[in-house]
Amino acid sequence: MTALEQLGSEKYVLLTTFxxxxxxxxxxxxxxPDGSGLAFWTMAGSGKLKRIRNSGRVTVAPCDxxxxxxxxxxxxxxxxxxxxxxxxxxxxIKKKYGMVGRLTMLGSRLRRGxxxxxxxxxxx
Numbered sequence: 001m002t003a004l005e006q007l008g009s010e011k012y013v014l015l016t017t018f019x020x021x022x023x024x025x026x027x028x029x030x031x032x033p034d035g036s037g038l039a040f041w042t043m044a045g046s047g048k049l050k051r052i053r054n055s056g057r058v059t060v061a062p063c064d065x066x067x068x069x070x071x072x073x074x075x076x077x078x079x080x081x082x083x084x085x086x087x088x089x090x091x092x093i094k095k096k097y098g099m100v101g102r103l104t105m106l107g108s109r110l111r112r113g114x115x116x117x118x119x120x121x122x123x124x
Contacts, residue, residue, distance in 0.1 A: 002036055002124060004036065004074060004076060004123070004124050005038075007038055007060055007061075007062060007074070008031055008039075009033060010062045010063075011065075012029065012030065012062070012064060012067075013028070013030075013038065013061065013062060014026050014027070014028050014029075014061045014063035014067050014073070015027050015028075015029050015040070015058055015059075015060055015078075015122075016059040016060075016061075016073065017047075017048050017052055017057075017058055018057055018058075020055075025047065025048070025051065026067060027067070028064075028066065029042075030093060030096075030097060030101070031060075032093055032096050033092070034092070034121055035123075036123065037076070037122050037123040037124065039119055039120065039121045039122065040119070041086065041090060041093065041108075041119050041120070042117065042118065043112065043117055044115065044118050049118065049120070052080065053080065056078050056079055057077065058076050058078045059073040059074060059075055060074050060076055060122060061073035061074065074124075076122045076123060077123055078120050079121055079123075080118055080119070080120055081118065081119035081120060081121050082119075085119040086118055086119040089119040090119075093105060
């Protein structure tokens with residue numbers, strides 16, 4: 001099992017994206033395993049999505065719910081998924097995070113509509 005696959009089983013992962021000037025921006029996220037990597041969903045138009053479009057370079061590390069790292073960061077590459085990816089990742093979040101995950105996904109869909117979120121896939 002790769003380090004990224006192991007991170008997919010963590011409850012929270014600290015995703016760090018990078019601004020054009022190189023400054024790091026870290027965000028704790030829910031993630032799901034996705035093949036040999038991991039995946040998450042985020043709001044369309046979010047800052048992290050803008051930074052990923054600019055440069056797919058990210059680091060990921062296990063963390064607690066407040067974003068305090070609990071392990072080593074791993075360099076990785078992120079890309080924005082398509083509609084099928086979004087459905088697959090959404091189903092994974094509902095399954096992994098149970099009732100809280102289902103309610104969060106429902107609330108997001110009610111607030112932002114079906115196209116209000118996108119999946120992001122992280123690979124080594």
